[in-house]
Amino acid sequence: MTLLDRHIAFVEALRSAGLPVSLSEGLDAADAVLTLGLHDREGVRAAYAATLVKRQPHRAGFDHVFDLYFPALVGDPTKPVDPDADPDNEPAEMPEGAQGLGDGPADLAAFRDDLVNALGLGDPDALQTMAREAVQRFGLIRGRAEGEQRWSSYNVMNRVSPGELVDRVLQGLLADLDEDPTMRRLVEAQVAVFSEMVDAEVRRRAAEVRGPEHVAKYTVRKSIDQIDFTSARKADLEEMRREIGPLARRLATRLNKHKASRQRGPLDFRRTVRASVSSGGVPLDTHHRPRRPSRSDLVVLCDVSGSVANFANFTLMLVFALREQFNRVRAFTFVDEIHEVSDRFHPGADPIETMASLAASAQYASLWGRTNYGRAFTRFTELHADALGPKTNLLILGDARSNYSDLGIDVLQQMVKESRHAWWLNPESPRHWNTGDSGARDYEKVVKMIECRNLVQLGDFIHDLA
Amino acid sequence: MTWFDSAADAEKKLSGSGYLADQATATTTYLAGALEKPLLVEGPAGVGKTELAKAIARSTGAELIRLQCYEGLDEARALYEWNYKKQLLRIQASQGDDQTWSETHDDIFTEEFLLSRPLLTAIRKETSTVLLIDEVDKTDVEVEGLLLEVLSDFQVTIPELGTITATRRPMVLLTSNATRELSEAVRRRCLYLHIDYPDAEREHAILVGQVPGIEEKLAREIVDTVTRLRALELRKAPSIAESVDWARTLVALGTGTLDQATIDATLGVVLKHSSDIDRAVRELKLRQA
Ligand SMILES: Nc1ncnc2c1ncn2[C@@H]1O[C@H](COP(=O)(O)OP(=O)(O)O)[C@@H](O)[C@H]1O
Ligand SMILES: [Mg+2]
Numbered sequence: 001m002t003l004l005d006r007h008i009a010f011v012e013a014l015r016s017a018g019l020p021v022s023l024s025e026g027l028d029a030a031d032a033v034l035t036l037g038l039h040d041r042e043g044v045r046a047a048y049a050a051t052l053v054k055r056q057p058h059r060a061g062f063d064h065v066f067d068l069y070f071p072a073l074v075g076d077p078t079k080p081v082d083p084d085a086d087p088d089n090e091p092a093e094m095p096e097g098a099q100g101l102g103d104g105p106a107d108l109a110a111f112r113d114d115l116v117n118a119l120g121l122g123d124p125d126a127l128q129t130m131a132r133e134a135v136q137r138f139g140l141i142r143g144r145a146e147g148e149q150r151w152s153s154y155n156v157m158n159r160v161s162p163g164e165l166v167d168r169v170l171q172g173l174l175a176d177l178d179e180d181p182t183m184r185r186l187v188e189a190q191v192a193v194f195s196e197m198v199d200a201e202v203r204r205r206a207a208e209v210r211g212p213e214h215v216a217k218y219t220v221r222k223s224i225d226q227i228d229f230t231s232a233r234k235a236d237l238e239e240m241r242r243e244i245g246p247l248a249r250r251l252a253t254r255l256n257k258h259k260a261s262r263q264r265g266p267l268d269f270r271r272t273v274r275a276s277v278s279s280g281g282v283p284l285d286t287h288h289r290p291r292r293p294s295r296s297d298l299v300v301l302c303d304v305s306g307s308v309a310n311f312a313n314f315t316l317m318l319v320f321a322l323r324e325q326f327n328r329v330r331a332f333t334f335v336d337e338i339h340e341v342s343d344r345f346h347p348g349a350d351p352i353e354t355m356a357s358l359a360a361s362a363q364y365a366s367l368w369g370r371t372n373y374g375r376a377f378t379r380f381t382e383l384h385a386d387a388l389g390p391k392t393n394l395l396i397l398g399d400a401r402s403n404y405s406d407l408g409i410d411v412l413q414q415m416v417k418e419s420r421h422a423w424w425l426n427p428e429s430p431r432h433w434n435t436g437d438s439g440a441r442d443y444e445k446v447v448k449m450i451e452c453r454n455l456v457q458l459g460d461f462i463h464d465l466a
Numbered sequence: 467m468t469w470f471d472s473a474a475d476a477e478k479k480l481s482g483s484g485y486l487a488d489q490a491t492a493t494t495t496y497l498a499g500a501l502e503k504p505l506l507v508e509g510p511a512g513v514g515k516t517e518l519a520k521a522i523a524r525s526t527g528a529e530l531i532r533l534q535c536y537e538g539l540d541e542a543r544a545l546y547e548w549n550y551k552k553q554l555l556r557i558q559a560s561q562g563d564d565q566t567w568s569e570t571h572d573d574i575f576t577e578e579f580l581l582s583r584p585l586l587t588a589i590r591k592e593t594s595t596v597l598l599i600d601e602v603d604k605t606d607v608e609v610e611g612l613l614l615e616v617l618s619d620f621q622v623t624i625p626e627l628g629t630i631t632a633t634r635r636p637m638v639l640l641t642s643n644a645t646r647e648l649s650e651a652v653r654r655r656c657l658y659l660h661i662d663y664p665d666a667e668r669e670h671a672i673l674v675g676q677v678p679g680i681e682e683k684l685a686r687e688i689v690d691t692v693t694r695l696r697a698l699e700l701r702k703a704p705s706i707a708e709s710v711d712w713a714r715t716l717v718a719l720g721t722g723t724l725d726q727a728t729i730d731a732t733l734g735v736v737l738k739h740s741s742d743i744d745r746a747v748r749e750l751k752l753r754q755a
Binding site for chain 1: 473489490493494496497500501503505506508551554555558643644645646647653654656657658659660693694695697698699701741742744745749750751
C-alpha cells in the first residue's frame with residue numbers, strides 16, 4: 001500500500017466509524033503528515049489527531065482506527081516492527097508456542113504473578129508487553145485455521161481475569177487493604193487500561209487477517225456523545241456525566257439569553273443629558289440603568305421508573321448540574337406518585353452523595369410501582385401548583401410510557417399553559433412513539449416533544465433553544 | 467518566519483522557557499507554526515492552555531497579544547472602534563473654521579482617531595506575534611463569526627480606511643474550557659489539541675522546575691497525592707496550577723514530607739469546594755473516625 005492509499009483508506013475508515021471528516025480536513029491531515037515525516041508513529045498519530053479530531057469524545061474511536069491502520073508492530077509481538085520494512089512483505093506470524101510460552105495452568109499462574117507486579121508498578125510499557133503476550137498465549141480460539149480470525153479477548157479475560165487480581169495488587173502496596181480507598185481506584189484504572197490494551201491487540205490481529213476496514217467497521221464503538229442513554233453501560237454513564245456540566249451551563253445561558261443580550265441595561269436618559277452639560281451638550285458618555293438580575297426558574301419532572309433507569313440516572317445528573325446555574329430549580333421525580341427532591345440538591349453538594357440520596361428517595365415517587373403519567377401530573381397539580389408561573393421553564397424527562405393508564409393530557413396542557421416555556425425530552429426514537437404503551441404522540445399535541453437519545457441530541461436541543 | 471524547525475525543536479524551545487510539553491503538544495505546536503493554522507486548545511482549567519501561548523511567545527521572541535474573551539465582548543472591543551469622543555471634540559473645534567463637512571469627515575476618520583483592539587493590532591504587527599484568543603467559549607456566537615472572518619484571510623476591512631492585510635501572519639491560539647460548544651466552522655478551520663492532566667513524570671518535572679528548593683521526595687509525594695485526588699469524582703479536580711500552589715505552600719512552611727496530618731491541614735490549597743475536601747478527607751482516611 002502506498003502512503004497515499006493508506007491515508008485515503010484511513011480517512012475513509014474514520015468516516016465510516018462515524019467521525020465527521022471534511023474534505024479540507026483530510027487535505028490538512030495529509031499536509032501535516034508530510035510536513036512532519038513518517039519516522040515516528042506517535043508523531044503521525046498527533047498530526048492526524050490535530051487535523052481530524054476536533055472533539056475530545058471522538059478521540060477513543062480515532063485511536064482504535066489509527067491503531068488498525070498504523071499498527072505498532074506486525075505479526076508476532078515478540079518482534080518489534082522494522083519501520084523501513086514494507087508491512088505487506090512481513091513474514092506471516094510464527095506458530096504459537098514457538099517461543100516456548102505455554103498456556104497450561106502453571107504458565108497461567110506465573111503469568112498472573114507477573115501481571116500483579118506490572119499492575120502495581122503502573123508502567124504502561126510493561127502492561128503493553130503483557131497485553132500482547134496475553135493474547136498470544138491465552139487468547140487463541142481453538143480449531144481455527146491460519147488465515148481465520150483466531151484470537152479472542154473474551155478468552156484472555158476469562159483465563160487471566162485481571163479484575164480478580166486487584167486485591168493481590170493492593171496487598172503488595174498497602175499494609176491494610178482498606179487503608180486507602182483511592183489506591184483501589186488507581187489499581188482498578190490500571191486493570192481497565194490493561195483490558196483495553198488486550199482488546200486493541202485482538203483488533204490488531206484481526207485486522208491483519210480480515211483487513212482494517214472490516215475491523216474498523218465492526219468493532220469501533222460509537223463516541224460517547226452518540227451512545228443511547230438507554231443502552232449505555234455503567235462506564236459510559238460515568239463518562240457522560242463528565243460531559244454534563246458544560247451542557248448544563250450552556251442550557252442555562254440559553255434560557256437566560258434574552259437578558260444577557262441586552263448587556264448594558266436600558267439608557268438612563270436623564271443622567272446622560274445631565275452629564276453632557278460638561279461637554280457642551282454633547283453626550284460623550286451614555287449612562288445606563290443597572291440590569292435587573294432576574295434569572296428564570298426551572299421546574300424539572302423526571303420519570304424514574306425502571307423503563308428509563310439509565311436515562312433517569314443521567315437526567316438527575318443534569319438536574320444536579322443545572323442546580324448550579326439557576327437560582328431556583330425545583331425538581332420532582334415520579335413513577336405514579338410525585339415526589340419533590342429539590343432539597344436534595346444543595347448548592348455545593350457532593351454529586352455522588354446526592355445521587356445516592358436520590359436513589360434512596362425513589363421509593364417515595366412510587367406508590368404501586370407502575371408508571372402512571374396521568375396520576376403523576378394530577379398529583380403534581382394538587383400538591384405543587386405553586387411551582388409553576390409565568391417565569392417558569394418546565395422540563396419533563398421521560399419515555400411517556402404510562403402502562404395504558406389515563407395520560408392526563410388536560411392536566412399537562414394546563415401545566416404547560418401556566419409556564420413560560422415547556423419541553424419534553426424523550427429518550428426514545430420517534431419510531432417508537434405511540435407504539436405499545438407510549439403516549440408520546442398524544443402528549444406531543446400539547447407540549448413540544450423532543451427526541452433526546454444521546455448527548456449529541458441533548459446538545460442540539462440546547463443549541464436550538466433561541 | 468519559521469516558528470520551530472521540528473516537533474523536537476518545539477519541545478526543546480518550550481522547555482527552555484519553562485513549559486514542559488508532552489509529545490502531542492509539541493508536535494501540534496510545531497504544526498500550527500509550519501502550516502500557519504490557528505490552534506484551538508481545549509481541556510480542563512489549569513492544565514496550561516494559556517501558558518502554552520505565553521511560552522511560545524517567550525521561546526520564539528515573539529510579542530504576545532491577548533484577547534481575553536468574556537460574555538458581551540463585541541467587535542468594538544475585539545477589532546477596532548472609532549474614538550468618538552475625540553471625533554466629537556474635533557467636530558466641535560472645527561465649527562468656527564471654514565472647513566467643509568466632507569473635509570472634516572475625511573479628517574476624523576483617520577489613523578489618529580482609530581482605536582485598535584487586539585485582533586487588528588495583531589494583524590498590523592510587522593514583527594512576529596502570537597495572538598492568544600483566550601477562553602473563546604465565553605463569548606457569544608456572533609463573535610465567533612467575526613473571528614472566523616479574521617482568521618480565514620487575516621485581513622480586516624475598515625470602510626473608511628480600506629482593507630488591511632497582515633504582512634506577517636501571527637501564530638493564533640484559541641483556548642476553551644468548553645462551557646459552550648464552538649461552531650463546526652471554527653473547529654474545521656483550526657488545528658485541535660486537547661490538553662489533559664500530565665502524567666506523573668511530567669508533573670514532577672514541572673514542580674521541580676517551578677518551585678525553587680523543593681525536595682525530590684516531597685515533589686513525588688505531592689504528585690502521588692494529587693493523582694489520587696484526581697481519581698476521585700470531585701467537583702473540581704486539582705490541576706497543575708493547584709499542585710504548583712501546594713508545592714509552594716509546603717516549601718514555604720518548611721515541610722519535608724507529606725504525611726496525613728499535613729495533607730489534612732493544607733488540603734484547602736488544592737481543593738476549592740468544601741464538599742470536595744470532605745470527600746478527600748474520607749477517602750484518604752485523613753482523620754480517625
Ligand atoms: N506544561 C507546563 N509546564 C510548566 N508549567 C505549567 C504547564 N502547564 C501548566 N503549568 C502551570 O500551571 C499554571 C496554570 O496554567 P494555565 O495556562 O493558566 O491554565 P489554563 O489556561 O489551562 O487554565 C501555569 O501558570 C503554569 O505555572
Ligand atoms: Mg487559561
